[in-house]
Ligand code: APR
């Protein structure tokens with residue numbers, strides 16, 4: 001079998017790329033290791049930058065998003081008992097929207113079905129072969145039989161644990177990584193959000209975040225130990241801890257309820273360079289990871305898709321390789337800035353095990369600068385709503 005672009009991974013990166021290419025008449029096959037239900041069962045962040053919102057519209061998959069999303073003009077930061085708002089709208093005239101990544105993924109799968117594009121689920125042993133030649137191909141097993149797809153290009157959209165990045169020789173690839181000494185314990189509950197905007201809280205007991213999906217679905221997080229056992233975090237313990245990390249007025253108005261999902265996620269910053277090897281292009285979590293403070297995971301995946309789509313369309317339309325030749329460089333230039341924002345925000349808001357009194361004073365001074373300095377707020381706002389592509 002032959003196609004133009006094999007996309008390894010049917011998460012948001014692979015699906016969005018597939019949809020944009022389809023609209024330009026470029027044929028793709030998506031190979032996904034899990035089932036569709038499994039992919040749609042993952043709970044991830046839900047803050048979309050304007051760039052991603054525009055791409056959802058360009059991909060023709062914005063109908064539900066446009067009616068169900070919530071526009072957020074700003075976000076709140078709390079420290080000790082104080083809370084302040086960073087108003088993106090007032091500072092830079094832009095917003096973000098709240099719409100769950102699960103919903104983005106669902107809309108993209110539905111559009112792919114409608115378009116009749118091919119997705120192969122539950123593939124095993126995917127191998128990307130001859131990516132450094134003009135005739136790459138991908139082999140895999142499905143339903144117990146071995147398959148091969150020849151193609152022009154391979155898009156490695158298979159997340160952090162995928163095979164794509166591992167296909168690039170060690171002599172070519174350089175990896176940069178920072179692992180944080182804590183995790184986030186997240187709870188999803190069918191309760192109304194405690195506040196109309198997100199609250200990122202720095203407290204002496206550790207970080208907390210009050211987020212939401214809609215009017216009756218809330219998402220909360222508390223910083224926890226990396227080796228914490230989920231069994232030891234009863235719902236009551238979680239709510240009690242969350243209330244102790246947010247300002248009193250917020251704690252008093254928090255509506256609690258049973259968790260419908262509870263999980264612990266480690267925090268990591270990771271980037272690999274380059275994001276291209278021959279005819280293989282890495283996209284999204286396959287090439288980089290950010291800690292979730294700042295909600296850049298899905299949005300950085302989207303900017304990669306933007307540059308790769310642009311490059312592939314240019315190649316097929318004009319026979320011009322400039323876009324694909326500069327893909328890695330352009331994607332990485334934006335990624336590193338999002339990495340810096342996510343790292344800086346993580347450092348500003350969490351308690352670290354080895355923090356000295358001096359470190360704590362520095363952290364406090366940084367939060368106060370953000371509270372009282374409009375230039376600092378503008379920088380935060382520009383990064384939160386997303387730097388231009
Ligand atoms: N073969 C085929 N598919 C694979 C393989 C493999 N060897 N390995 C992984 N996959 C699939 C996974 O099952 C998953 O569905 O690739 C997909 C990758 O999806 P994501 O991990 O969601 O990554 P991406 O599409 O880049 O989306 C980035 O997801 O992790 C979040 O915070 C991140 O929000 C960001 C977004």
Ligand code: PHB
Nearest residue numbers: 045046211292293294295
């Ligand atoms: C979420 O709603 O899950 C969420 C929101 C903002 C973040 C991280 C996660 O920074």
